[in-house]
Amino acid sequence: MAHAVDTTFPDTIPRGKLNTRDLNAGQRLAVKYFSVAMLLFIAQILFGLLAGLQYLWPDFLYNKLDFNVNRMVHINAMIIWMLYGFIGSIYWLVEDEAGTELVGAKLGNLAFWVLTAAVTVVVAVFLLVQTGPGEHQSIWLINEGREYIEAPRWADFGIVAVVLVFFYNTAATFMKGRWSGISGVLVLDLIALAGLYLAGMFYSSNISMDQHWWWWVIHLWVEATWEVLVGCIMAWGLIKTLGARRKIVTTWLYIEVALMFGSGILGLGHHYFWIGTPEYWLSIGGFFSALEPIPLVAMVVHAVYDSGVHRFKNSNHPALAWLIAHAFGNFFGAGVWGFMHTLPQINLYTHGTQWTASHGHLAFFGAYATINIAMFYIAIQKWRGGVFMGSGIPHAWRWKWALALLNIGVLGMTMALLISGYEQSFVERALHGSTWAGYFEAQRSDWFVQGMVWRQIFGYVTAAGLVLLVWDLITIGKGETRPAEEPTATTVINSNETLQPSSA
Amino acid sequence: MSSTPWWADQDVWRKTAIWVTSLMLVALIMLTFDTVKQITAGSERVPAYSVINHRIYYRVDTERNLPAPVIGAEAPLFGVVLSEPEAAALVDKGKLTVQAKNCMNCHTLLGNGAYYAPDLTKAWLDQGWGAEAVREQLMLNFLMDPESNARGYGTNRKMPDMGLTEDEARGIIAFLKWMSAIDTNGFPRNFKPIKQEGE
Numbered sequence: 001m002a003h004a005v006d007t008t009f010p011d012t013i014p015r016g017k018l019n020t021r022d023l024n025a026g027q028r029l030a031v032k033y034f035s036v037a038m039l040l041f042i043a044q045i046l047f048g049l050l051a052g053l054q055y056l057w058p059d060f061l062y063n064k065l066d067f068n069v070n071r072m073v074h075i076n077a078m079i080i081w082m083l084y085g086f087i088g089s090i091y092w093l094v095e096d097e098a099g100t101e102l103v104g105a106k107l108g109n110l111a112f113w114v115l116t117a118a119v120t121v122v123v124a125v126f127l128l129v130q131t132g133p134g135e136h137q138s139i140w141l142i143n144e145g146r147e148y149i150e151a152p153r154w155a156d157f158g159i160v161a162v163v164l165v166f167f168y169n170t171a172a173t174f175m176k177g178r179w180s181g182i183s184g185v186l187v188l189d190l191i192a193l194a195g196l197y198l199a200g201m202f203y204s205s206n207i208s209m210d211q212h213w214w215w216w217v218i219h220l221w222v223e224a225t226w227e228v229l230v231g232c233i234m235a236w237g238l239i240k241t242l243g244a245r246r247k248i249v250t251t252w253l254y255i256e257v258a259l260m261f262g263s264g265i266l267g268l269g270h271h272y273f274w275i276g277t278p279e280y281w282l283s284i285g286g287f288f289s290a291l292e293p294i295p296l297v298a299m300v301v302h303a304v305y306d307s308g309v310h311r312f313k314n315s316n317h318p319a320l321a322w323l324i325a326h327a328f329g330n331f332f333g334a335g336v337w338g339f340m341h342t343l344p345q346i347n348l349y350t351h352g353t354q355w356t357a358s359h360g361h362l363a364f365f366g367a368y369a370t371i372n373i374a375m376f377y378i379a380i381q382k383w384r385g386g387v388f389m390g391s392g393i394p395h396a397w398r399w400k401w402a403l404a405l406l407n408i409g410v411l412g413m414t415m416a417l418l419i420s421g422y423e424q425s426f427v428e429r430a431l432h433g434s435t436w437a438g439y440f441e442a443q444r445s446d447w448f449v450q451g452m453v454w455r456q457i458f459g460y461v462t463a464a465g466l467v468l469l470v471w472d473l474i475t476i477g478k479g480e481t482r483p484a485e486e487p488t489a490t491t492v493i494n495s496n497e498t499l500q501p502s503s504a
Numbered sequence: 505m506s507s508t509p510w511w512a513d514q515d516v517w518r519k520t521a522i523w524v525t526s527l528m529l530v531a532l533i534m535l536t537f538d539t540v541k542q543i544t545a546g547s548e549r550v551p552a553y554s555v556i557n558h559r560i561y562y563r564v565d566t567e568r569n570l571p572a573p574v575i576g577a578e579a580p581l582f583g584v585v586l587s588e589p590e591a592a593a594l595v596d597k598g599k600l601t602v603q604a605k606n607c608m609n610c611h612t613l614l615g616n617g618a619y620y621a622p623d624l625t626k627a628w629l630d631q632g633w634g635a636e637a638v639r640e641q642l643m644l645n646f647l648m649d650p651e652s653n654a655r656g657y658g659t660n661r662k663m664p665d666m667g668l669t670e671d672e673a674r675g676i677i678a679f680l681k682w683m684s685a686i687d688t689n690g691f692p693r694n695f696k697p698i699k700q701e702g703e
Contacts, residue, residue, distance in 0.1 A: 055620070058661040063651075066664045067620045068609035134601030134672040145603030147617055181518070203603075205596035207683055208543040208550045211614055247514060254517035258524045265528035266535075274691030275614040276550045278542045279568070282689065284535070348693045352615030352623050424619075433696030436632040439622040440657030 015385035016479045023383060025105040026091040026173075031383055032112055033088030034376050036119075038470060040081030041369075043123070045463050047074040052459050055452045069130050072143070072150050073123065078364060079148055080119055085372030086229055087166055090186065092379055093236050094170055098177030104169050111165035118158045122151050139203060146210070148218055149200045156201050163194045181250035185257055186232045193225040208276030215271040222363075223292065223334070224264040230326070230371045231256045234303065237323050237374060241314040243487030244306045252302040259295035267292045273344050274351055282344045289342040293335030303327035315487045316381050316389045318399040318476070322374035325407060329366020337362050337414070349429045354451070355421035362414040365406075373469065380473055381484060388482035399476065402468035409462030413455045420451030545592075549687040553591040556581045556678050560629065560685045562697050570690030576702055581678055582640060591678070598679025601672040610663075613683070615691060621663065628677075628684040629697035636700045640677065647673040 013022045020028055051070040053060050061070075095102055102108065125142055132138030139145065140153045151159070167190050174183045200217035204210045235253045238244040269285025272278075303324060307314075314320045337359040341350040350356070377399075381389050424442040432438025442448055510516055546552040551573075559576035578585065586594065602608070608617035611624050622630075632655060633639040646653045648670065650663035668676070 051620075058656070058659065062662075063664050066610075068606045068618070068664075071609045071618050071620070072606060131605045131666065133669070134597055134604050134675060136600065138604035139600070143604065143606055145606045145608055147608050150606070150609075181514070185521075203600075205553075205592065205599040205679075206543070206545045206550060207599065207613060207679075208686055209540070209545075210599075211616060212539065212543060214616075251512065251514040251517055254514065254521045258517060258521040261521070261525040261528055265525070265532050268532065271616075272539070274688045275616070276543050276686040276688060277539050278549065279689055280535075281539075348691060351691065352612040352617075352619065354619055357619060429693045433694045434623070434626075434692035435696055436622040436627070436630050436655065437657055440659050440661075443661070444657070444659045 013385040015387050015481050015483065016477065017385070018383055019385045020383070022385065024095045024101070026093075026095045026102040026169075027379070027382065029102070029105065029108050029112060030088040030092035031379055033084045033091065034379055036116055037081040037084035037088060037372065038376070038473070040077045040084065040119075042466065042470070044074055044077035044081060045459075045466050047071075047077065049456075049459050049463060052452070052456045056449075056456060065127070066130075069126065073126055075148055076126070076150055077123075082226075082364070082368045082372060085368075085375065086226070086233070088379075089233050089372065089375040090166070090170055090190075092375060093233070094173050095177075097180060097183050097236065098173045100173060100177030102169060103172035103176055104165070107165050108169045111162045114158065115162040118155050118162075122155050125152070126150070136203070146200070146214055149214070153201065156197070160194070160197060160201075163197070167191070167194055180246070181253060182232050182235050185228065185253055189225050189228045189232065193221065193229065196220050196225065211275045212272070212277060215268060219268045219271055220265070223267060223338075224261060226368065227260050227264065227295070227330075227334070228257055230330070230368065231260070231299065233371055233375065234299065234323060234326065237319065237371070237378065238303065238306050240378060241316050241320045241323065241487060242306055242310045243315075244310065248306070249302075252298065256295050256298055256302075259291075259298060263288050263291035263294060270342050270344075270347065273347055286342070286344050290339060292342070293331065293339050296331040296335035300327045300331045310487075313485075313487070314390075315485045316377055317391060317393075317396075318389065318403070318472075319374045319377035319381070321399075321403055322370050322377060325403065326366070326370035326374060329362070329370050329407075331366075333359070333362030333364070333366030333414075349425045350421065353421050353424040353428070354417045354448075355425065358414050358417035358421050361410055361417060365410040369406075376473055377476075380476060384477035384480065386484045387477040387480040388484055389477060389480075390485050393476070393480065395472075395475065398468055398472040402465050402472050405461055405465030405468060407465075409458050409460075409465050412458030412461060416451045416454035416458060418451075420448045420455070423448040423451065551575065551682070551685045552588060553595045553678075553682055554586060554588045555685045556591050556595065556681045557585050559700055559702060560681070561700065561703065562629070562695065568690075571695065572690075573685045573687055575685065576700075579701075581681055582674065591682075594675055594678040595682045597671065597675030598677070599675075601668065601676055602679060605666045605668070614686070614688060621661070623692060624680060624683070625686075625688060625692060626684045626695055626697065628681045629695075631696060631698045633698055636698060639698070643677050643680075644670070644673055647676055 013019060047070045051067055051074055054067045129142050132142040142152055144150050144152055170190060171187050174187060196217055199213045231253055235249040238249055239246055266284055267289035269281040270289035272281035272285055307324065341347050341355050381387060423445055427442035427445055428434060428438045432441055543550045555575055557578055557580045559579040561574045561576050562571040563574050565572040610618050610621040612619065613624050615623060615625065633642050646655065647668050651665055654662035656662050
């Protein structure tokens with residue numbers, strides 16, 4: 001049986017308005033996740049702008065909404081909206097990929113509301129309570145105080161419970177329906193992704209031990225399991241938008257997994273240079289992390305090659321544009337910007353400076369924001385009844401300018417932060433012996449400050465792009481009566497791969 | 505497909521992915537056992553908490569060609585020699601406070617965190633405290649009332665009032681002193697410590 005891509009846009013569905021009833025159960029759940037993801041994306045940018053302003057005007061909101069609060073909400077909203085996007089993406093594709101109905105939809109729905117309620121409480125506590133006394137109860141109830149995983153411990157248990165439900169929904173649906181290369185990789189990756197979170201759920205007074213395990217969560221998520229997860233979404237996305245051959249995308253996915261885990265697992269060592277961990281990590285971390293860009297090159301080649309083979313004929317122009325942005329963004333942000341300061345000889349000067357902020361901005365956006373946005377466009381197309389989203393759609397300038405402004409904005413912030421980072425490395429580390437006086441000497445140097453000013457300006461550009469993106473996602477396809485172009489021809493003609501029923 | 509060369513074969517790459525991932529996981533687990541042993545408090549790289557009873561110096565280790573921590577003569581924090589459990593409890597109080605007050609979203613610790621305020625890895629040894637004799641008191645004053653004792657070096661950036669109790673502030677200072685004795689392979693580069701007795 002050829003993989004059925006032609007069930008996506010049935011003719012019987014009314015087009016041009018939101019039609020939740022005709023989404024499958026997984027997709028109904030997905031659009032809920034996507035909607036909250038967008039709200040958190042807005043929060044991320046808003047609090048990023050506030051934190052950026054505080055670099056320029058330190059008195060702004062001083063002792064009210066201090067930098068540490070704004071920055072915490074900025075990075076947590078990012079992590080959580082991306083997770084919402086990933087979970088939504090998997091719910092979106094699971095029924096299609098498994099060829100059967102979602103197992104445990106009611107439980108999945110309950111988990112969504114539990115998670116969303118928990119996220120709301122956590123953010124409210126971050127903003128209103130902010131910090132607590134130096135007691136265990138603060139870590140359990142208010143704020144864990146560890147970068148990226150600040151959510152208090154009670155919320156950790158909630159997150160684990162919800163992820164288990166999500167895992168059950170996904171794995172059980174594939175078991176009931178059929179397995180494919182994409183779903184096999186996906187399910188194994190989700191086990192790792194969920195399991196790794198446990199490494200961040202304990203307290204230690206030993207900061208070296210704390211950071212050692214903390215990196216198991218942060219690195220092995222962001223530079224390993226998340227990358228494989230987006231590899232799966234990308235593979236499915238290329239089949240859906242381009243009609244790429246399943247056999248080819250699956251082979252590429254395996255290549256990417258081999259290269260990603262082959263370099264990324266021990267690439268963890270580049271976080272073990274300076275935290276008290278043994279010296280052998282300098283060699284191991286340096287070597288393997290230097291290899292980390294290779295799978296990202298493979299992803300670019302794969303996406304661009306597939307698009308070229310299909311002459312860029314696709315069913316959803318904004319989605320494909322964002323998928324291509326993902327391939328390049330991932331390569332430049334995670335790959336090139338990571339590689340630039342991953343060798344210990346360079347990292348000794350750049351670790352803990354604005355270099356890292358520069359890398360972080362381009363990498364998270366390029367690798368993860370982009371592909372989630374692509375999935376939002378894939379979802380809205382079907383949510384509006386499978387409308388035409390090819391060339392010449394009304395108001396196409398909106399999605400194009402949103403794409404341009406968001407990419408220019410983030411790239412601009414990245415370059416500005418890089419210049420500040422260079423300045424900081426030279427002045428603070430090389431010249432002034434890494435003292436507090438050296439730190440502040442760098443912070444007030446002209447070029448550092450100029451970098452911060454330009455970062456803020458490009459932050460506004462990014463925010464403008466986001467406003468346009470929200471507007472576009474709300475309005476695109478509204479009133480459109482033409483049906484979506486089906487990217488089926490190439491797939492059906494060329495694909496001789498059969499998907500295995502799970503009983504086989 | 506019979507014409508597919510072996511290097512483009514789906515099955516070959518699936519097996520490669522499984523083998524490579526397994527191999528890397530095994531390597532990581534083995535390295536983790538050794539690393540955890542080497543970073544347990546009381547090891548050579550990460551000292552016991554009672555190191556806060558001593559002076560901490562940095563001297564160039566000629567074999568490794570980098571400055572490494574050297575534990576010096578007795579110099580008890582706040583003038584009181586603590587047993588290992590007492591020292592561990594004080595450092596623990598500091599670490600808990602550092603987390604509960606969300607210090608890491610302005611400062612970096614061992615280079616990780618945010619970049620709005622100075623790295624704290626060797627804050628205990630920073631020249632900014634002026635002289636060894638007044639360091640503890642200056643640190644305590646600063647932590648308890650950071651606005652009046654702001655140390656922004658002309659940037660107008662100042663630490664917010666975190667509402668620390670004296671116990672919490674003392675705990676933080678103990679934590680910072682202990683952290684400054686961790687062997688960080690020469691990070692941060694080119695660090696110039698405060699002058700201390702015995703140098």
